[in-house]
Amino acid sequence: MPIDGRHHETGEPIRVAATGGVITAVEPIGERPDLPTLAPGFFDPQINGALGVSFNSPTLTADGVRAVVAACRGHGIAAFAPTLVTGPFDALRHGFATLASLDDLAATLPVFHLEGPYISAADGPRGAHPRQHVRPPDADEFDRWQDAAAGRIRLVTLAPELPGALAFIGHLRKGNVVVSIGHTAATPAQLRDAVIAGATASTHLGNGCAATMPRHDNVIWEQLADDRLTAGVIPDGDHLPASVVKCILRAKTVARVYATCDASSLAGCPPGRYRVWGDEFEVTAAGRVVVPGTPYLAGSGHFTDHGFERLLNDYGVTLADALALTTRNARVLLGLPVPTLAVGQPAALIAVSETPEGWRVRPA
Numbered sequence: 373m374p375i376d377g378r379h380h381e382t383g384e385p386i387r388v389a390a391t392g393g394v395i396t397a398v399e400p401i402g403e404r405p406d407l408p409t410l411a412p413g414f415f416d417p418q419i420n421g422a423l424g425v426s427f428n429s430p431t432l433t434a435d436g437v438r439a440v441v442a443a444c445r446g447h448g449i450a451a452f453a454p455t456l457v458t459g460p461f462d463a464l465r466h467g468f469a470t471l472a473s474l475d476d477l478a479a480t481l482p483v484f485h486l487e488g489p490y491i492s493a494a495d496g497p498r499g500a501h502p503r504q505h506v507r508p509p510d511a512d513e514f515d516r517w518q519d520a521a522a523g524r525i526r527l528v529t530l531a532p533e534l535p536g537a538l539a540f541i542g543h544l545r546k547g548n549v550v551v552s553i554g555h556t557a558a559t560p561a562q563l564r565d566a567v568i569a570g571a572t573a574s575t576h577l578g579n580g581c582a583a584t585m586p587r588h589d590n591v592i593w594e595q596l597a598d599d600r601l602t603a604g605v606i607p608d609g610d611h612l613p614a615s616v617v618k619c620i621l622r623a624k625t626v627a628r629v630y631a632t633c634d635a636s637s638l639a640g641c642p643p644g645r646y647r648v649w650g651d652e653f654e655v656t657a658a659g660r661v662v663v664p665g666t667p668y669l670a671g672s673g674h675f676t677d678h679g680f681e682r683l684l685n686d687y688g689v690t691l692a693d694a695l696a697l698t699t700r701n702a703r704v705l706l707g708l709p710v711p712t713l714a715v716g717q718p719a720a721l722i723a724v725s726e727t728p729e730g731w732r733v734r735p736a
């Protein structure tokens with residue numbers, strides 16, 4: 373079925389036809405008042421799983437991965453980076469090998485994200501990562517994961533204050549891996565050293581850090597001020613107040629920010645308490661995923677579409693900027709091609725409409 377809408381760049385009314393997931397025609401049509409805006413689907417560089425399936429699971433299966441991909445597509449996510457977090461060596465090796473074995477999903481899962489285990493062990497910066505598996509950087513261990521992943525680990529989140537971190541950043545850069553600073557209690561000097569060593573991004577800036585910190589010499593100002601760092605933000609309304617998202621966008625400019633949902637393996641699950649690898653998490657009625665009895669969020673219960681609508685409805689971001697933050701900027705950071713609305717391009721599109729209840733997005 374062809375799709376009618378407005379081209380997100382030109383505003384022109386168009387009809388898009390597709391076969392086998394690829395755009396086969398883009399034709400002009402007559403003006404109509406009800407047309408949604410059409411754009412390439414979301415790319416999210418940080419998704420940990422969904423529907424109870426965790427990419428960290430030592431029993432992750434191909435069917436589990438496919439279920440997460442289907443859930444993500446239902447929220448307009450055309451492609452994403454499966455994200456494996458701090459955990460035991462064998463579980464992560466199994467996860468990366470399982471993901472890399474799915475040849476038919478290579479375009480949907482073009483790269484993988486390793487978040488941890490080389491992060492701060494301190495309460496606060498560590499977030500919900502299990503303390504017993506946090507450790508200093510180990511290039512040999514990473515290389516074995518990268519082998520299991522067939523070279524597709526393209527993003528690593530680490531804390532640069534750990535022993536050996538600067539040399540490890542150099543090791544990753546030689547392998548064409550993007551290094552992102554996160555879950556850290558680094559000093560401003562340590563952050564500057566990390567950038568000199570090759571770090572180019574900040575993972576969910578404003579989260580994964582201490583709840584209280586020095587007013588000036590802290591991890592947020594230093595990363596905000598450094599134009600060499602592209603910042604990830606989680607604009608779901610739970611992880612950051614709107615004022616912080618606005619300040620990050622103004623300080624970095626839109627071109628140096630990307631939005632992520634940081635979907636937890638419990639995203640899409642009904643409210644309740646869940647045990648995931650011995651730890652208990654709670655999905656609240658509002659869709660927050662929390663560590664019960666603590667102030668710590670364990671990722672998000674929402675997908676990228678939720679943050680996209682928040683950017684438009686609550687944070688005063690323009691449609692063009694919201695699309696850049698959710699479909700384009702993380703691809704640029706990772707050196708991935710940026711899809712367009714043209715023949716031969718992926719047909720996984722989103723349709724965006726302004727309704728009396730606010731902006732709404734759906735898969736096209």
Ligand SMILES: [Zn+2]
Pocket residue numbers: 487499555576580
């Ligand atoms: Zn995190």
